[in-house]
Amino acid sequence: MVRNLKLFWAFFSNSLTRDMEFKANFIGMLFVDSVYYGSHFLFFSVIFNYVDSLLEFTKDDVTLFLIITFMMDTVYMLLIAENLGKLNRMIVKGDLDFVLMKPVNSQFFSSFRYVNSYAVVSIIMLSGLLGYANHLMGRAILLQNVLFFGYSFMLGLCIFYSVDFIIASLAFWFRDFSMSGWFSHEIMKFSMRPDTIYSGFLRKTLFTIIPMALVSSVPARIFIYGPDIRYLLLQTIVTICFLIAVRIVWIRGLARYESASS
Amino acid sequence: MAIQVNQLTKKFRIFKREAGLQGALRSFLHRQYEDFYALRDINLEIQSGEVLGILGENGAGKTTLIKLLVGLLHPTSGRVLIDGFTPWERKNDFLRNISIVMGQKNQLWWDIPAAESFLLNQKIYGIEDKQFRKTLDELVDLLDISSKLNTQVRRLSLGERMKMEIIAALLHRPKIVLLDEPTIGLDVVSQSKIRDFVKFYNEKRGTTILLTSHYMTDIQALCKRVFVIHKGRALYDGNFDILVNRVNPSKKLTFEFPEHPSAATIQKLENNFALRIEDRFLTAQLPDAELNELLVQLFNLHKPKSFSLEELPVEETMKAFFADPEKFV
Known part of the structure; x- marks a missing residue:
């Protein structure tokens, strides 16, 4: 664990060095993120022009939900997105060779090698925004809620990672699975809406088999309404199941890895 | 003994289809596969400190053999033992003692200077600062590349890039190094420098080296013994000069x-x-x-x-x- 943390710090420093080489990209990504977040705020603002709430989620709740969703997205961009975005091509082109040759857990290496350091700035801004929005809404910040929120946020991130990782790893079986990025993106969209808008079979699916409702909605619920043991328990069980699935998929995938001819 | 290979076989399942639109449609509806044996029943023993040349035409199975030896591929059958390790189990102690240089693939990060990638490798292999500095200085001197250490990899010539790749592969002082066409595409001067370096390094460190190259001058300069693969099967294992003399x-x-x-x-x-x-x-x-x-x-x-x-x-x-x-x- 300590070694992996040290390694992660080395990956981060190395990635920061790379990102600093391209100043325009660094600033440009902050701008793109702002536009992306703004469009989501606008979308829900339009909806709240016609309705007062989305079941128990009021306009204020949805605002907090969106900030938490963006935080999740940004933390994901910071730590994982670039790695899994490349994984499919690495498997197909045989570029996984150098990952597998290193004396480091190959799943850890493939998942965290590239860090999008620009996202640190976005995370700081979004954390400030969450605190400020909460303050404007006159809500008290309870330590207990913050702790449970942190735990739930971490589980949400693990689920987000697991689903994306499993989809990217399908390239081991399907060789050229270039639509994996698009496929992931479409699934991830379910996590960008409050769970209250889903009902029936779709809702059950999003809390279990494709657990996108557990990514942002549950952490947001805990931040807004306080800890709910049912949600936390479900999120914990689903996370464990998915992390085990990821491990199995990776090990079986590696056994099928064909590298590529020179 | 550094490397022991017994009855090693690697079979790939290849998707087969006819040319043209009709063939594409037919194969979309009904996929047909065929087995392709990249390697069959390979036996090989390599002593510590030996330099072995692996020869064969394109597609003979040289790279497949190398990838099985470093554990990148799982074999269909057979056994490989490298200093007591089975490569495809990829134990960290095994990976710390082996390295590969592929002439047609890069491990260095394109957009940053090679020195940054070396620092990252230091952390990955857990190399002590003092040893890292000493090894790096030594390799940089031998390959005469110190002036380019802080240049972005994308700005280096092919020869300079290959030198940096070799440094990255040797920083952790592996006992076994596999060089897969390390001089491919290089001019004769660069080829000769890389050859001299490999020879010197093998003599100095006693590193076991496996080399594939389509340039026979590489093989002649570095390898007393060669292992020839033809259509996935071992065809010759012995002295290179004897083989050359037998042919001509x-x-x-x-x-x-x-x-x-x-x-x-x-x-x-x-x-x-x-x-x-x-x-x-x-x-x-x-x-x-x-x-x-x-x-x-x-x-x-x-x-x-x-x-x-x-x-x-x-x-x-x-x-x-x-x-x-x-x-x-």
Whole structure:
């Protein structure tokens, strides 16, 4: 664990060095993120022009939900997105060779090698925004809620990672699975809406088999309404199941890895 | 013993389809696969500190063998033991002692200087600062590349990039290094520098080196022993010079007469040997025994103004070998 943390710090420093080489990209990504977040705020603002709430989620709740969703997205961009975005091509082109040759857990290496350091700035801004929005809404910040929120946020991130990782790893079986990025993106969209808008079979699916409702909605619920043991328990069980699935998929995938001819 | 390979076989399942739209449609509806044996029943033993050349035409199975040895691929059957480790289990202790350089793939990050990637490798392999600095300085000096350490990899020439790749692969002082076409695409000067370095490094550190190269001069300069693979099967395992001699036992003689030889002399020589005489120069390409006989006759006839005996270019010899390898072994 300590070694992996040290390694992660080395990956981060190395990635920061790379990102600093391209100043325009660094600033440009902050701008793109702002536009992306703004469009989501606008979308829900339009909806709240016609309705007062989305079941128990009021306009204020949805605002907090969106900030938490963006935080999740940004933390994901910071730590994982670039790695899994490349994984499919690495498997197909045989570029996984150098990952597998290193004396480091190959799943850890493939998942965290590239860090999008620009996202640190976005995370700081979004954390400030969450605190400020909460303050404007006159809500008290309870330590207990913050702790449970942190735990739930971490589980949400693990689920987000697991689903994306499993989809990217399908390239081991399907060789050229270039639509994996698009496929992931479409699934991830379910996590960008409050769970209250889903009902029936779709809702059950999003809390279990494709657990996108557990990514942002549950952490947001805990931040807004306080800890709910049912949600936390479900999120914990689903996370464990998915992390085990990821491990199995990776090990079986590696056994099928064909590298590529020179 | 550093490496022991027993009955190693690797089979790939290849998706087969006919050409054209109709073939594409047919294969979309009904996929057909066929088995392709990249390697079959390979047995090989390599001693610590040995330099082994792995030869074969394109698609013979050289790279597959290398990838099985470093654990990138799982075999279909067979066993490989490298210093007691099974490569595809990829134990960290095994990975710390092995390294690979692939002439056609980069491990260095394109957009940042190689020095940054070396620092990252230091952390990955857990190399102590002092040892890291010492090894890096030594490798940089030997490869004469210190001025380029802080240049972005994308701005380096192919030769400079290959030197950096080699440094990245050797920083952790592996006991076994696999070089898969490390001189591919390099100019002759760079090829020669890399060859000299590999030779020196093997002698100094006693590192076991496995080399594949399509440049026979690389093999000739570095490997006493070669392992030839043909269509996935082992075809020859032994001394390279013996193989070369078996393929082409001839040497080239150039003999300069002090004055133009008489027509009778020319006639006599041409009747007994396959040779060519132009002006005062006689050239012949003959096996050792015939060549000795010719030389005796020539020296009896004339004192030469000059003469030379040359080995035939190894590239040409091996080209003849690969045209029909089974004929020679």
